[in-house]
Amino acid sequence: MKKVKVYITLRESVLDPQGQAVKDSLHNMEYKNVQDVRIGKFIELELDDTADIDTQIKEMCEKLLANTVIENYRYEIEEGVMQ
Amino acid sequence: MKKVKVYITLRESVLDPQGQAVKDSLHNMEYKNVQDVRIGKFIELELDDTADIDTQIKEMCEKLLANTVIENYRYEIEEGVMQ
Numbered sequence: 001m002k003k004v005k006v007y008i009t010l011r012e013s014v015l016d017p018q019g020q021a022v023k024d025s026l027h028n029m030e031y032k033n034v035q036d037v038r039i040g041k042f043i044e045l046e047l048d049d050t051a052d053i054d055t056q057i058k059e060m061c062e063k064l065l066a067n068t069v070i071e072n073y074r075y076e077i078e079e080g081v082m083q
Numbered sequence: 084m085k086k087v088k089v090y091i092t093l094r095e096s097v098l099d100p101q102g103q104a105v106k107d108s109l110h111n112m113e114y115k116n117v118q119d120v121r122i123g124k125f126i127e128l129e130l131d132d133t134a135d136i137d138t139q140i141k142e143m144c145e146k147l148l149a150n151t152v153i154e155n156y157r158y159e160i161e162e163g164v165m166q
Contacts, residue, residue, distance in 0.1 A: 009125065026147065034143075036127075040126070041125060043122055046117070060117075
């Protein structure tokens with residue numbers, strides 16, 4: 001069994017209104033030292049190991065998990081199951 | 084300047100309908116080896132360093148970024164700015 005951690009983030013050039021809203025809220029809560037906030041997705045997958053696991057994960061990311069027009073993705077493969 | 088990576092995940096005991104829907108979609112795409120999917124948030128913060136930065140980040144997570152009734156959070160502090 002493999003555990004895969006996928007990080008999906010907006011491309012630098014893409015505006016992040018959600019991040020902006022969170023930044024404004026943090027400023028209203030007096031955390032004035034916050035300069036920037038970017039919101040992304042963190043997806044944990046548990047899957048049976050296969051010979052082409054890297055190819056598979058790239059396909060899953062590019063076909064379903066990430067919108068590659070506006071998002072970047074990266075992933076890490078670990079042994080074992082989710083905690 | 085410090086860069087903080089915050090990972091927000093649903094508590095184990097909490098049902099993850101979004102994760103279930105993604106799992107079903109992956110199975111429909113013939114990725115039958117996927118056993119479980121959990122969807123969380125990945126938040127990147129850029130903030131000016133302060134003496135009590137750990138306390139500050141915990142407060143931000145517990146007051147705004149995470150719903151601690153159903154979510155866990157963890158974070159990593161790094162030097163420098165977001166790529």
